Amino acid sequence: MAKAPTPRCIIVRHGQTEWSKSGQYTGLTDLPLTEYGVGQMKRTGESIFRNKFIDPNQITYIFTSPRIRAKKTVELILENLTEEQRTNIRVVVDEDLREWEYGDYEGLLTEQIVQLRKSRNLDQNRPWNIWRDGCENGETTEQIGLRLSRVIGRIQNLHRKHQEEGIASDIMVFAHGHALRYFAGLWLRMGEEKQCDGQEPQPPTYQDDTVPFISLKSYRHLVDNPSFLLDAGGIGVLSYAHHNIDEPALALAGAFVCPPEEESQHGSTAK
Template sequence: MSDMTPKPGPHIWLIRHGETEWSKSGQHTGTTDIALTEQGRRQASALASLLAGQTFDLVLTSPMQRAIETCRLAGLGDKAQIEPELHEWNYGIYEGRKTADIREQAPDWSVWTSPIPDGENAAQVGARAQALIDRLLSRDVSSIALFSHAHFLRTLAAVWATSEPSLGAHLALDTAAVSVLGFEREVRAIVKWNLQP
């Protein structure tokens, strides 16, 4: 008698890029293509030992240099493909600004709930994340690595688990942190979150 157990879905590893000057200062970094700091390069290199025991069928990275360099220093640059949908949230008029500064003009402002003129709102980023999830689930792969950015990866995990982008507000994600999405039986789950090498 053949085993009729359905094949488990893929594990999707989310890897946030290492530190940049703007991530260190708390400035929103969406479309600005900023480099890793020296500390960010050390963080990215430290990821190599954490990821070395994994075999990835697919490695995708944001087109931004901070994600590409993190991927390279983590030892997966030779397998990586650029995936435009992994780019960070477009912060529009708030690009390069800190939340505290924005709130001087817009009290209670939050990237998760407030309008973002000339940029993307949470629903738009959530739709982008869902489209990427749908594409990844259509692939015949069991292990995927995604190198991307804090707000986008938080949104992706939120959409994966609940279809609600706003859950991302509750998922803190450090620089050069690793998280894993997968399944608990047939239910999508956040398997690991915000691991440091």
């Protein structure tokens, strides 16, 4: 019997909002999708399932940010599935997937942030780098790194369980521009490692008894730009090399996989 395909983590940035269009930093501000953004995600959902880039029957979980723009994107993507297919996918709203908390920089453009920091006599020796320096009265890179490391721990634990059970498992993650690029960097073990107490946040960041909380002994945080791009509505694919959950990898082919005619080193498929 052929093994189940290698598990994947499919990251989806929410569709266009007025601020993603203008380039304004949008953290906790709860903006809706634009009319274009709604159509954008409807077309995306139709395309990925019609062209079999993603098999809806292999989606086990969807994790989403609590922001309206992310949850609406989930809804629009799933519109293209049957009621039975939607019922078989558990949707978990996870506060840990919220966008970077920008603090004083909320709603500003990058050039405005640079000028604001200059007026406060910051960055005299080197330019501002959010991935290293974080945001005034917002989150540090260590804080966002810790919470995204928790999400990755939960997802990789589910993937390990599904792989042991022989279950095909695509887990989709719907969130935001900075958060998802940061997430991808951590998936690839970029940045620096720090020890942590492993204690669960109070209150918990999600409510789903089928998703075990993973107590982390350490977490990673970035110290520089991971140099990834992900436009509004964009999709990326993370997976594992050699069918091994301990070897997280970037799937350079994205969601598109040409059906192989023989077994691949990255996972087996039936002939």
